[in-house]
Amino acid sequence: MSARKADRIATFVFTLLGFISIGILLFIILEVLGRGLLTAINPKFFLGKPEAMNPGGGILPMIVSSLYLAVLTLIVALPISVGAAIYMAEFARKGRLVSSIRFSLDSLATLPSIVFGLFGMTLFVVYFRWGMALMAGAFTLALLNLPILLRSTEEAIKLVPQTYREASMSLGASRWTTIRQIVIPSAMPGIITATILPIGRIMGESAAIVLTVGTFIRNIPVNPFSMGAPLAGYIWFAQSEGLTPDYRKIVNGGAAFLLLLVLVVYFLARYAGRKYQEKKLMGARDGK
Amino acid sequence: MRESLARSLIKGDKEAYMKLLLLACASLSILGILLIFLFITRESIPAFVHIGFKNMFLSAHWSPITGHFGMVGFIVGTLFTTVIAIVISAPLGIGTALYIDQIAPEWLRTPVRRGVELLAGIPSIVIGWFGLITLVPIVARITNTSGYGILTASLVLVVMALPTITTLSAETLKSIPQELKEGSAAMGATRWQTMYRVMLPAAREGLMVATILGMGRAIGETMAVQMVIGGARQLTVNPFQPTSTLTTRILTEMGEATGDWRSALFAMALVLLLLSMILIISIRLVSRQRRVAA
């Protein structure tokens, strides 16, 4: 076979593969939204209370649970991951400790989420006696997302030019002052972008929270140590129990809503990321 | 470094305290993974003591009510679904990465890449639901079976592993030095020849890592698989018969399991943990190979 012919076949094959991948994405989005969008955007649905046995239930407490859980998780995870990222970016030297940290992060990143769920259940729900609680899920998900939060925050910090640090220290600032006053503020837009992206992951997580947070509640959760029912887990619950006669409609609507939520967060993160890029290149003008 | 840190702490140097605090944050990752290991192992010990290694890992008879905890069926389910999923998604993912890197026109490049990222962000439960209402009927009609089983589960896993493999492969391809690609083109090679003779060998280790990580996603996936695999307890290698994987079994039974039953489920989690560790060590071995060769 001539080289040119092989090239043409290869081009065709790879183009086809690329289109298949995007096709899969579009297929899923269209199917899920197609079946559930009307339900999802119906206020009676997303503002309504769920039903255990009867038709016509809504998912408001579930939506609130998801958002609440995301906020709690970030409250727990951010200080730790930012602190750890500062250490890894500014102070860490090649050595056994740093290698162990990297290895642990890689391990955490590869572990199945259900194992995190089991761990969270054993430690927080049972051992600490919190019972099924949003906070139990928050700590579990914080650990689950630690690798990705740490890596993106670390990258944002490393992007700050070394010359800023030198200038600051040459003016007689200590290492810590330099980090606090120059490095972190400079890296902040990148850190914010790095933070928004995992929100989508947190709200989409189901295996880890089904064992730690809960799958069904009637009212909007207020106490962070009370049980919750994040949307992702509730969808699974409604589908696998199938107790209400209209469970298919609810699951369709729930899945569509969750998908929309995740899409919104994704585009928000991209938008924030782009704004950050523009700011870096042009410099903000705030004054005459 | 450690002695000077200690000395500074004694001096009451505020900066040394901050450094220690930050180090503690970073070390939480070590603490986390150790605790997970500890707790999972601890909870699974009763199973090893009361049920025994042989009865768990050399038997496929799983019937908790009668005291049988053979999990070979589930191990097979996990491995089988993963293998089929990777066989499909690795070429698909690497091919897509090649498309993005080499073939796609400039204006398509970013949208396709973003599309793959978006696919990664879709919650597994949504993909599982999609599998249930869309894929299962299709498979059922084509194969004249229930539609649940390893094949459908593998298809769902393809969707889950694809973005990981594609994104990492694309990164690897992008990091190949431009001079290598240009050098080949300058000698009159076609694009395919450059890809085949220069790029793929250069990217080999990165592509392997991408595939291994894709495997990790597939092994660890719970929700999406659970909705399409049928949940049967039998060992089967028939891809069209319902069965279970380690992850789906844990999910389904954890709610009601007690005593030794519960402990056996933790033993399954231990197996998953060990599988993950094997993957990570494989990745480190693959990466080290390159450093030696270079």
Place this chain on the structure above:
Amino acid sequence: MVSDGNKMEIKNLTMYYGDFKAIEDISLDIPSRRITAMIGPSGCGKSTLLRCLNRMNDLIYGTRVEGEAILDGENMYQSGYDAIALRRRVGMVFQRPNPFPKSIYENVAYGPRLGGIKKKEELDSIVEESLKKAALWEEVKGNLRELGLNLSGGQQQRLCIARVIAVQPEVILFDEPCSAIDPVATQLIEDLMAELKKNYTMVIVTHNMQQAARVSDYTAFMLVQEQGEPGRLIECGDTNSIFTNPTDERTERYITGRFG
């Protein structure tokens, strides 16, 4: 103008990056309120030496110093010496202008704030004075809130000089300060340096010999003899003498090679 003694004295200074010896056995006096220039081909260690004078090399992992660098009679490399306080007395202007991604005002106010000055009136007056001394005030006095990075290259460098002045140092080190700026701006900065000489001791590293000849009172010539060797001080003395009548033939070769 009579100089009042040596502000700094470098005695047998040797510096290592890990195992690699970068500069060896340098002994040099830095007279007070004069400009001392360090010249030499690329890689001869002049920037390394400069960075020893405010202990900026400490920031690089694995560096080690032997010998002494004495400021006002005290060796800055003795154990227990406060390096951070040192840098408030010995300031530095870098090769590429590096204003912080903050407003012009905040750039100049950064140093004084570190020193504990909080009152707005005090900061305002320090900022104005420093910008005036750096010959930048007239150009920016209307836009102090604008981002420092929006200024031109030459203006940014003067901003960095103002930033250093705001800390009220005694010595200012310049590391090839004009190599990244256009000739017109360079001229401005050279004129500025002549003014600053009245109040500050200055050390400037430059690869532009005409600049060294124009601006400095004393000149030191450094050289790496062969690849792999450390940088050494070949000759130093009064600028005029060095350029018209160098003692060492290597100095002469360097100077005439460039001039000719």
